[in-house]
Amino acid sequence: MSFVDGLRCRECGRSYPAEALHVCEFCFGPLEVAYDYDAIATAVTRRSIAAGPPTIWRYAALLPAEPTGAVDLGAGWTPLVRADRLAAELGLGELWIKNDTMNPTGSFKDRVTSVALTKARELGFKVAACASTGNLANSVAAHAARAGMRSYVFIPSDLEQQKVVTTAVYGTTLVAIDGTYDDVNRLCAELTSEHPTWAFVNVNVRTYYAEGSKTLAFEVAEQLGWRAPDHVVVPIASGSQLTKIHKGFQELHRVGLLDDPPATRVSGAQAAGCAPVAAAFAEGHDFVRPVRPATIAKSLAIGNPADGPYALDAVRATGGSIGAVSDDEIVEGIRLLARTEGIFAETAGGVTVATLARLAADGVVRRDERVVAFITGNGLKTLDAVAGVVGPTATIKPTLEAFAAAVDTEGPTP
Amino acid sequence: MTATVRIPTQLRPLTGGAGEVAATGSTVGEVLKALDAAHPGLGERLFDEAGKLRRFVNVFVADEDIRFLQGLETPVAPAATVSIIPAVAGG
Numbered sequence: 051m052s053f054v055d056g057l058r059c060r061e062c063g064r065s066y067p068a069e070a071l072h073v074c075e076f077c078f079g080p081l082e083v084a085y086d087y088d089a090i091a092t093a094v095t096r097r098s099i100a101a102g103p104p105t106i107w108r109y110a111a112l113l114p115a116e117p118t119g120a121v122d123l124g125a126g127w128t129p130l131v132r133a134d135r136l137a138a139e140l141g142l143g144e145l146w147i148k149n150d151t152m153n154p155t156g157s158f159k160d161r162v163t164s165v166a167l168t169k170a171r172e173l174g175f176k177v178a179a180c181a182s183t184g185n186l187a188n189s190v191a192a193h194a195a196r197a198g199m200r201s202y203v204f205i206p207s208d209l210e211q212q213k214v215v216t217t218a219v220y221g222t223t224l225v226a227i228d229g230t231y232d233d234v235n236r237l238c239a240e241l242t243s244e245h246p247t248w249a250f251v252n253v254n255v256r257t258y259y260a261e262g263s264k265t266l267a268f269e270v271a272e273q274l275g276w277r278a279p280d281h282v283v284v285p286i287a288s289g290s291q292l293t294k295i296h297k298g299f300q301e302l303h304r305v306g307l308l309d310d311p312p313a314t315r316v317s318g319a320q321a322a323g324c325a326p327v328a329a330a331f332a333e334g335h336d337f338v339r340p341v342r343p344a345t346i347a348k349s350l351a352i353g354n355p356a357d358g359p360y361a362l363d364a365v366r367a368t369g370g371s372i373g374a375v376s377d378d379e380i381v382e383g384i385r386l387l388a389r390t391e392g393i394f395a396e397t398a399g400g401v402t403v404a405t406l407a408r409l410a411a412d413g414v415v416r417r418d419e420r421v422v423a424f425i426t427g428n429g430l431k432t433l434d435a436v437a438g439v440v441g442p443t444a445t446i447k448p449t450l451e452a453f454a455a456a457v458d459t460e461g462p463t464p
Numbered sequence: 465m466t467a468t469v470r471i472p473t474q475l476r477p478l479t480g481g482a483g484e485v486a487a488t489g490s491t492v493g494e495v496l497k498a499l500d501a502a503h504p505g506l507g508e509r510l511f512d513e514a515g516k517l518r519r520f521v522n523v524f525v526a527d528e529d530i531r532f533l534q535g536l537e538t539p540v541a542p543a544a545t546v547s548i549i550p551a552v553a554g555g
Binding site (some may be wrong): 061072073074075076077078079080181231232233236238239240241242244246250252253256266286287288289290291337339340342352354355357359 | 472519520527551
């Protein structure tokens with residue numbers, strides 16, 4: 051059963067019914083799902099969650115949609131991997147990687163899409179749609195196919211070829227827009243008004259969609275033995291994921307699943323070529339000035355981040371920081387994670403690892419902290435980022451002599 | 465100068481359900497003021513008590529965000545389209 055009381059404006063507090071609404075009609079502030087936490091606390095235990103499915107739906111009581119008949123490809127319950135070799139490289143102590151590359155379509159977006167389309171179906175929608183930088187495009191196309199829903203997916207036309215193919219294959223209507231993601235987003239916001247029978251997962255059902263990211267925090271806490279980590283590093287695009295991870299730890303304590311109030315420091319990661327939230331953090335602003343993105347981290351290339359102000363709030367309230375790293379650092383971050391931990395991340399993961407490295411070097415992320423870095427997308431989606439810098443060690447004839455001549459087998463272990 | 469103003473769902477109750485209305489003005493600020501005169505109540509939705517555009521309201525002229533132009537002082541060419549769009553979307 052659902053424990054949703056309704057929706058509430060985060061800015062002015064006005065209440066709304068749990069329908070396809072995402073902004074307050076009065077002040078345009080974002081709507082948030084309001085839950086009956088006391089009822090959840092009574093209904094849910096660590097044991098009841100452990101008996102649930104190995105997906106995000108084990109936390110259904112804290113999600114705004116019914117798990118029965120969920121639009122589900124198996125999102126969530128991804129590995130939390132102890133990363134000692136990466137920690138040693140960065141001078142850190144206890145470091146964990148939340149490996150969300152392991153989701154059905156290779157990114158954390160499967161979490162939010164599963165929640166959004168499950169709720170959309172409950173509300174009677176037959177059509178799914180989204181504005182995407184690529185990962186969401188994959189996920190909405192796949193989940194819509196699974197649910198038998200028609201779908202419309204809008205992307206910037208300069209997206210990585212891998213993300214275009216891995217969206218189109220699901221038989222969606224894929225529309226490439228000549229413009230940035232922010233242009234795509236604006237068009238979709240307008241289309242939402244013109245097509246009220248479409249569920250735009252990150253527009254008119256965004257309130258529900260965004261809640262899916264809380265499951266990243268839920269899983270990390272459960273995987274750590276029902277403890278919140280000391281410090282998390284999260285990539286920032288719209289800022290929604292970071293905000294919801296912060297909220298997720300708070301909620302677990304609110305419903306009695308964590309013994310102590312979480313004291314998790316939340317730090318954010320952006321690419322220098324699109325760092326409006328990092329800039330606002332550095333300048334001490336509580337608003338975010340939009341920018342025009344220019345970075346290889348296209349999945350994070352949102353120049354006008356909807357939840358930027360709330361991400362700033364979460365980072366400041368917890369004593370975290372926000373870093374911004376260059377494209378070269380992003381590529382090095384991808385390679386460092388791959389060669390130390392065997393995890394191949396897309397560019398957003400490179401941003402996270404490179405930012406973690408910076409924050410560790412600056413003493414912001416500390417050696418005495420239990421740290422979790424969120425790696426949210428699979429490297430196979432952004433091959434171009436590293437295609438120019440890695441390749442075969444040698445190309446030889448199939449003879450022992452050629453091998454001996456070409457390959458040094460005496461070198462140190464990497 | 466008469467511009468076409470695109471109205472989001474949230475404000476259509478104030479425009480009799482219309483998704484597009486005409487309003488006159490040579491800057492974005494003037495156009496929005498005229499809009500409020502023609503459709504009373506719209507102004508308080510768009511502007512806070514200090515008269516500033518609310519932080520979750522985005523305005524575009526010819527599909528360009530006015531924050532990249534001159535804000536409320538952005539000129540509005542004859543027959544231009546001004547779009548009012550809720551900021552909270554995407555990501």
